[in-house]
Structure formats: structure tokens, C-alpha cells
Amino acid sequence: xxxxxxxxxxxVSPGQTAKITCSGDELPKQYAHWYQQKPGxxxxxxxxxxxxxxxxxxxxxxxxxxxxxxTLTISGVQAEDEADYxxxxxxxxxxxxxxxxxxxxxxL
Amino acid sequence: QVQLVQSGAEVKNPGAAVKxxxxxxxxxxxxxxxxxxxxxxxxxxxxxxxxxxxxxxxxYAQKFQGRVTMTRDTSTSTVYMELSSLTSxxxxxxxxxxxxxxxxxxxxxxxxxxxxxxxxxxx
Numbered sequence: 001x002x003x004x005x006x007x008x009x010x011x012v013s014p015g016q017t018a019k020i021t022c023s024g025d026e027l028p029k030q031y032a033h034w035y036q037q038k039p040g041x042x043x044x045x046x047x048x049x050x051x052x053x054x055x056x057x058x059x060x061x062x063x064x065x066x067x068x069x070x071t072l073t074i075s076g077v078q079a080e081d082e083a084d085y086x087x088x089x090x091x092x093x094x095x096x097x098x099x100x101x102x103x104x105x106x107x108l
Numbered sequence: 109q110v111q112l113v114q115s116g117a118e119v120k121n122p123g124a125a126v127k128x129x130x131x132x133x134x135x136x137x138x139x140x141x142x143x144x145x146x147x148x149x150x151x152x153x154x155x156x157x158x159x160x161x162x163x164x165x166x167x168y169a170q171k172f173q174g175r176v177t178m179t180r181d182t183s184t185s186t187v188y189m190e191l192s193s194l195t196s197x198x199x200x201x202x203x204x205x206x207x208x209x210x211x212x213x214x215x216x217x218x219x220x221x222x223x224x225x226x227x228x229x230x231x
Contacts, residue, residue: 090216
């Protein structure tokens with residue numbers, strides 16, 4: 001399957017660590033990327049190529065990969081991190097792009 | 109700074125077409141591919157296609173082939189996305205997004221996004 005599966009929701013208290021997973025059969029062969037989207041705003045790239053962080057993204061955001069699962073980790077979660085998070089990969093040769101269904105991160 | 113500024117909200121009747129624009133600034137327009145991604149109300153992200161602003165070549169997601177046309181105007185650094193035969197299922201926010209990779213081969217990672225354009229299809 002080419003689909004990406006994310007948990008619908010994750011909740012965490014401020015200062016704790018949030019882990020958002022994304023599973024897909026193709027992930028051992030393709031890089032995954034992560035986007036943060038706050039209500040009424042456009043998505044923002046927070047991690048690319050499994051673990052690379054774009055400039056301007058806080059160091060508390062990190063990514064990892066193991067087998068068919070990639071994980072976005074937010075260390076020391078802050079209230080401003082409350083958002084929807086989407087994973088994504090692509091088969092560039094086929095111009096085939098897949099997004100996960102999104103995970104709503106709630107900061108308690 | 110890199111900016112993608114999109115045209116304003118649209119309301120269309122079923123069966124009509126809509127054309128959304130995305131004006132780029134702050135970088136060399138022809139060096140980076142542009143993608144279009146849409147998001148239905150309360151739903152996730154859906155990739156629609158990609159355009160090379162340099163040569164104008166396009167690739168569309170299979171779902172939209174035959175119904176979507178992406179074009180560009182290098183004189184104004186603007187890309188356009190036209191979607192025809194609209195139905196209520198096309199009600200969504202449409203985003204343009206720049207590919208992160210400079211050059212001739214896109215990376216399919218979206219580093220800058222427009223603010224989004226709400227298209228409402230209703231009779």
C-alpha cells in the first residue's frame with residue numbers, strides 16, 4: 001500500500017515530549033517529510049528527508065526513521081506547538097505524492 | 109524574503125471553472141518548481157500537480173488529469189491553476205507551494221507556501 005497512517009490525535013502536557021508516528025510500506029525506500037499546520041494557516045515544513053530541520057525551525061523538533069515508521073519528536077512541547085501535523089513522501093519518478101491523514105497535537 | 113501571494117476567494121457554480129493565481133517574489137522564479145495542494149474543509153492535504161516555471165512543463169495527479177491546467181507567466185513571476193467542471197467536492201482551500209530543491213529535478217518537498225485561496229462551489 002502507498003498510504004501513510006498517522007494517529008488522529010496525540011496529547012501532551014507542556015514541557016513533555018510528544019512523538020507522532022507515521023507508518024507506510026514505502027517508507028523504507030523513500031524519505032518522509034513533516035509539516036505543521038495551525039488553524040487557518042498554511043502548512044509549514046518542520047522536518048525533511050526524515051530528520052533534517054529547515055532553518056528557522058526550533059531544535060526541539062526532530063525526526064527519525066525505523067523500518068516502515070517515521071517519527072516526529074517534539075521535545076519540551078510548548079503551547080504554540082499545538083497544531084495538526086502531516087507526514088508526506090513522494091515517488092518523484094512517477095510524480096506521485098502522498099500525505100498522511102494528519103495528527104492533531106493537543107497541549108494540555 | 110520568499111513570498112507566494114495567491115489570489116482571493118472565489119465562489120463558483122457547479123460546472124464552472126476557477127483560475128487561481130500565485131505570484132512569487134524574493135527568489136529567482138524560474139529556478140524552483142511550484143506545486144499545487146488542496147485541502148477540503150476539515151480534511152487533510154491533497155497534492156494536485158507540479159509545474160516547472162522555467163519551461164512550463166507540468167505533471168498532474170491522476171485524479172485531476174483532464175480537469176486541471178497549470179500555467180505560468182515568467183514576466184510577472186506568476187503561476188496559475190485552473191480547475192474545470194467544478195462540483196461541491198472541489199470546495200477547498202487551494203495552496204501553491206515551492207519545491208525546496210533548486211534546479212532541474214524537483215524534490216517534492218514544499219518549503220514555502222502561499223496563504224491559500226478558498227474556492228467554494230455552490231449553486
